[in-house]
Amino acid sequence: MNDRNRQASDIAKELLENGQVGVVVGYCRGLSPASASAAFLRQPEETSTLIVDDTCSQNLTKYLLALEEKAAIFVKGCDSRTLVSLIQDNEVIRDNIIIIGIPCEGMLDADKIEAKLGVPLSEIKNMSRSGQDVVFEVGAKTIDIPFDELKMDRCQACRFPNPVISDRSVSDNVTPHDVVRLAGLDKVDSMSLADKRLFWQETLDKCIMCYACRNACPVCVCQDVCIMQGRVPHWSSERVDDREKLFYQMTRALHVAGRCTGCGECERACPMDIPLNLINQKMVEIMAELFDYEPGLDPQAPLPLSTYRPDDPEAK
Amino acid sequence: MDAKIAKNKIDQWFERIRNGYKIFAPVRREGIVRYSQVERFDEIDSEALATTMSAKDVVYPQWRAIFRFTEADDTWQIESIDGEPEYRLLFGVRPCDAQALKVLDRNFIREDFTDARYEASRAKTAIVAIACSKPLTTCFCSAVGGSPVDTDMADIVLTDVGDSYYAVSKTADGEELIKMAGDIFVDAEDADRDEVAKRHQECQAEIGQRFDYQDLAKKLEGAFDDPYWRHASEKCLNCGYCTYTCPTCYCFNVTDEKHPDGTSERLASWDSCMFYGFTRMAGGHNPRNERYRRYRQRVLHKFKYFVDLHGFAACVGCGRCIQACPVEMDISKIVEGAAKSSEH
Numbered sequence: 001m002n003d004r005n006r007q008a009s010d011i012a013k014e015l016l017e018n019g020q021v022g023v024v025v026g027y028c029r030g031l032s033p034a035s036a037s038a039a040f041l042r043q044p045e046e047t048s049t050l051i052v053d054d055t056c057s058q059n060l061t062k063y064l065l066a067l068e069e070k071a072a073i074f075v076k077g078c079d080s081r082t083l084v085s086l087i088q089d090n091e092v093i094r095d096n097i098i099i100i101g102i103p104c105e106g107m108l109d110a111d112k113i114e115a116k117l118g119v120p121l122s123e124i125k126n127m128s129r130s131g132q133d134v135v136f137e138v139g140a141k142t143i144d145i146p147f148d149e150l151k152m153d154r155c156q157a158c159r160f161p162n163p164v165i166s167d168r169s170v171s172d173n174v175t176p177h178d179v180v181r182l183a184g185l186d187k188v189d190s191m192s193l194a195d196k197r198l199f200w201q202e203t204l205d206k207c208i209m210c211y212a213c214r215n216a217c218p219v220c221v222c223q224d225v226c227i228m229q230g231r232v233p234h235w236s237s238e239r240v241d242d243r244e245k246l247f248y249q250m251t252r253a254l255h256v257a258g259r260c261t262g263c264g265e266c267e268r269a270c271p272m273d274i275p276l277n278l279i280n281q282k283m284v285e286i287m288a289e290l291f292d293y294e295p296g297l298d299p300q301a302p303l304p305l306s307t308y309r310p311d312d313p314e315a316k
Numbered sequence: 317m318d319a320k321i322a323k324n325k326i327d328q329w330f331e332r333i334r335n336g337y338k339i340f341a342p343v344r345r346e347g348i349v350r351y352s353q354v355e356r357f358d359e360i361d362s363e364a365l366a367t368t369m370s371a372k373d374v375v376y377p378q379w380r381a382i383f384r385f386t387e388a389d390d391t392w393q394i395e396s397i398d399g400e401p402e403y404r405l406l407f408g409v410r411p412c413d414a415q416a417l418k419v420l421d422r423n424f425i426r427e428d429f430t431d432a433r434y435e436a437s438r439a440k441t442a443i444v445a446i447a448c449s450k451p452l453t454t455c456f457c458s459a460v461g462g463s464p465v466d467t468d469m470a471d472i473v474l475t476d477v478g479d480s481y482y483a484v485s486k487t488a489d490g491e492e493l494i495k496m497a498g499d500i501f502v503d504a505e506d507a508d509r510d511e512v513a514k515r516h517q518e519c520q521a522e523i524g525q526r527f528d529y530q531d532l533a534k535k536l537e538g539a540f541d542d543p544y545w546r547h548a549s550e551k552c553l554n555c556g557y558c559t560y561t562c563p564t565c566y567c568f569n570v571t572d573e574k575h576p577d578g579t580s581e582r583l584a585s586w587d588s589c590m591f592y593g594f595t596r597m598a599g600g601h602n603p604r605n606e607r608y609r610r611y612r613q614r615v616l617h618k619f620k621y622f623v624d625l626h627g628f629a630a631c632v633g634c635g636r637c638i639q640a641c642p643v644e645m646d647i648s649k650i651v652e653g654a655a656k657s658s659e660h
Contacts, residue, residue, distance in 0.1 A: 030644045031454075037644045038551040058643065062553070066607065115347055120366070120639055122453045206348060208369070208378065208560055211591075215555035216642055224592040224605075231571075238571045238585040240378050269642035271368060271557050273347050 004052035004102075007170040008074065011100055012047040015072050021098055022069030027056040032121040034113055034136070038063065050074075052170050057107040057152060059265040062218040064092050071097050074170075076104040078154070080163035081261040081296025082218045088303055089259060091221050101166030103174040106147070106155035108134070111273055116145055154264035154277055157182040164297055182262075182281045189282075204245040206272040213276055214252060216269035219259040227251065249279065257283045258305040261296035319494050319501040320508055322480045326357040329497050337405040337442060340374050342367050351406070362408055362476075365452050366636045370563035371409050375437050376420060378560075379585035382433075382570075386579050401437040405493075407444045411467035412457045412632040414445045416563035418469055419622075419630050423566045442489055445470035446481070449515055451523040454635030456648045459526040462632055465516040475512045482512045527652055529631075533623040535655035539616060544657040548650050549611035551643045556588035558637035558645070559614070564630050567594075589614050611645075619651045 012024040028039040028049040036055040040063075041047055052074070059079045064071060064086065075083055080101065086092040110121055117124070117138055126137035133144045157180055162173040191199060211228065214220045228236050228248060237244050253260075262284045267277040287293050291304040321329060330339060334355070341360040343352040349367040351374055354360055384395045417438070424434040447465040448455075457464055466473060471490030474481040482504055485491040494501050559565040569587040574580040587594060590610055596602040604610045622630035631647070638646045 031638070031646060035644060040547065040550045063551070111347060120452060120454075122639065206346075210555060210557045210560045212553070212555035212557045212642055215553040229591070229593050234571070234573065237573055238379055238569060238583045240585070269553070269555065271561065271640045271642075 002051075002053065004170045005050065008050040008052045008100070009047045011168050011170070012041060012050055012072060013044045015098060016042070016044045016047065020070070021072040023067060024050075024072045024074075025060050025063050025067070026050045026072075026074040026100075027052065027058070027060075030055065032124050033127040034108065034121050034124050035110065052102055054106065054108050054147070056102070057110070057268060059216075059218055059263050061086060061092075062216065062265075064097065065218075065221060065223070072100055073097055074100045074102055075163050075166070076102045076107075077158065077160040077162050077164070078104075078261065078263040080165050081160060082263050084165055084296040084299050085219050085259040085261060085303075086221075087299040088301065089219070089221065094299065098168070099163070099166045101163035101169040103162045103169065103171055104155075104158075105161065105174050105177075106151045106158070108147075108150050109152040110268075112150045112152075113145075116150070117143060152264065152268075153183045153275075154262065154267070154281075156180055157281070165299065182277065184275055184278050185281060185285075188278060200246065200249075201242055203274060204242070204249060206274055207245045207249070208272065209240050209245065209248060210271065212269040212271060213266035216265045217252075217256065217260075218263070218265065219256050220252070222255075227255075249276070253279045253283055256280070258287055258291075258293070258303050259295060260284065317491055317494065318482065318484045318504045318509070320477075320480050320482050320504045321474075321497075321501050323357065324479070325500050326481075328500050330355065330357065332497055332500070333405055333493070337403045339405045339407055340371070341407040354407075360408055362446060364408075365410065365448065366454065366634055366639050368640070369561055370416065370634070370636060371406050371413050372416070372420070372563045372565075374404060374406055375417070375441055376424075376434060376566065379583055380433075381581045382584055384579055384581050401433070401440050403440045403442070405442045405444065409443060409445050409470070410448055410634070411445055411464060411470070411473070412455075412462055412634040413563050414443050414467040414469040415457070415462045415632045416469075416634070417443070418628065419564040419632070420566055422626055442493060443470040444472045444474060444490075444493075447473055447475040447516065448519055449476055450519060452635060452639075454638040454646075454648075455523055455633060456526045456635065457633035458520070458523050459648070460529045460629040460631050460633045464519050464523050475515060477508060477511050477515070480508075482508050526648060527655075529619060529623060529629045532651065532655050533620050533629075535659050536616065536620040536651075537658070539620070539654050539658040540612070542654065542658045544654055545608045545612040548653060549608045549645075552590075552607060552611050552645050553643055554590045554592070554607050554610060555642065556590040557640055557642070558647075559588040559590055560586060561636045561640050563634060563636070564618070564632060589617070615647060615651050615654060618647075 015021045024041040026039050027036040029051055030037040034055055038058060038060055059082055060073055061079055061082045087094050114120055117136060119138055124136055124138055128135045132146055134147050134150060136143045159179050161176050236247060260280050260283060262281040264277040270276055293304045339354050340351045341354045342349050342364045343359055344361040349361055349364045350369045351371045381397050383397055386393045424431040445467055451464055468486060471487045473484050473486060485494055567587045568584050571583050572580060595604045618631040619629055
């Protein structure tokens with residue numbers, strides 16, 4: 001059993017046994033050897049199913065909004081920053097959670113795996129690591145692919161691999177690597193405004209307004225009173241066309257700005273493979289530029305878009 | 317009748333058909349497979365299983381205007397949306413996708429009320445299904461009364477036999493489609509039929525039968541009050557994608573919208589039982605305000621209520637919802653778990 005799995009189980013078991021928490025929110029093996037699923041564990045003996053590896057890409061912090069019991073939650077670097085945003089927003093009370101950190105060296109991208117193997121994840125019989133390679137067994141074939149080719153784009157651009165807030169940890173911190181800007185941002189930045197509009201119109205053509213992005217997003221806290229569901233007033237049409245898609249995506253981007261840390265859960269959840277994180281990551285850069293603010297680092301910091309500052313650089 | 321068509325002759329067949337029908341087939345673009353209009357066979361991903369979106373929106377669009385209206389003095393002037401639906405050929409659906417139309421038909425074409433637009437659209441849609449040769453691990457059509465290799469809801473069922481398709485007509489329309497193609501189709505021989513039978517058998521053996529839906533429906537009798545649902549649905553995000561990709565989900569919203577130019581429209585658009593507002597009533601009361609109630613509804617509707625009312629399941633076992641779910645909810649495992657839990 002891998003070290004981090006054991007650490008995770010031990011910590012979780014301890015917390016449940018001594019009643020410090022009512023539930024542990026973590027990862028267990030998913031429907032495929034190449035995926036992980038969210039697990040809600042309430043009995044100490046269930047904790048042996050916990051895993052910590054490079055399939056654990058989901059951001060679990062969203063679930064804290066619905067839990068009433070005191071909870072322990074596993075967070076990677078990116079997830080921990082979302083957690084900070086939720087604490088700043090008073091959506092999560094710091095004293096009600098125990099944070100178990102996962103220092104992270106990058107997660108596997110399910111879409112990249114499926115593209116390379118030509119089969120859905122469900123058809124993978126086995127997956128293992130061999131040095132820098134990931135080894136897949138599909139049918140009678142064994143296929144080796146370098147981990148770097150399968151790493152999520154957001155992980156290539158990760159600036160905070162170690163959780164910024166935690167009570168316990170499953171391993172020692174990792175050494176941050178050289179950072180590259182999120183793939184695709186340079187290209188979109190270099191476009192004229194007219195070309196940008198065309199780019200987004202084409203990219204969002206695939207969007208079916210299923211709202212998976214909104215529901216997966218941990219800082220979309222409006223949930224049941226979301227503007228897109230309102231009827232009086234009825235801000236958005238039931239039509240599913242270019243105008244409504246742009247309205248929805250732009251509105252969501254602006255509503256989460258300042259609290260969104262670019263965790264990329266929206267993009268991960270999108271069934272149509274739309275590169276939504278381009279929008280969010282750009283917003284993070286804009287927040288730094290306009291407000292000198294990095295989302296998700298300091299639970300005590302006031303949120304820039306909901307705080308009046310007399311020394312606001314924009315105030316005249 | 318049966319016949320055979322070489323794959324390199326399908327374009328000729330399409331050419332004959334195109335005068336009368338718009339052809340819709342699975343097209344792979346940037347990793348996503350959706351039903352789009354095609355002209356040639358090489359545009360089609362004929363191997364795709366559990367396509368990203370089902371063929372549902374070809375007969376039942378995601379949104380449409382039912383009628384338009386304008387306020388004039390003290391009255392409403394109503395303008396119906398005219399236009400005959402066009403003839404369409406759905407090529408390359410799987411048997412499960414074709415079976416799904418049985419559920420949609422049951423909802424929209426009824427003794428007490430028929431959705432005229434749906435009925436007209438359906439009547440002008442021909443279906444050419446392709447039998448499966450190898451199921452995905454998430455497929456379970458056989459558990460819900462279906463088959464991976466045959467369906468009565470298609471006009472023609474094709475089976476891949478290498479460089480050709482073996483074709484069986486299931487309806488008079490199907491027979492007509494084959495006959496009008498003349499010598500593009502050739503006679504099938506016994507060797508072909510044997511090959512087809514062998515492939516079908518292999519596929520059926522591989523998919524097995526996970527459960528029996530009628531047996532399951534009986535076991536779900538006491539499932540509503542079972543505490544099973546809270547934990548089973550805990551990781552669901554209620555995002556709604558399962559209902560959108562599902563070929564049998566048919567619930568819709570009706571909304572009136574006014575435009576800046578003064579005209580208004582009544583729209584019908586896909587709704588989802590996963591959305592919070594699905595059962596929210598005027599006044600604010602919502603009998604399904606909690607997530608587990610909504611997930612329970614989805615499962616019991618498909619595997620219990622629909623079976624009780626209509627004799628078959630409102631699920632065709634295509635597994636799209638399982639493939640697509642961002643948090644890996646597996647409806648086939650969950651419904652089995654519910655049946656087991658409520659048995660005691």
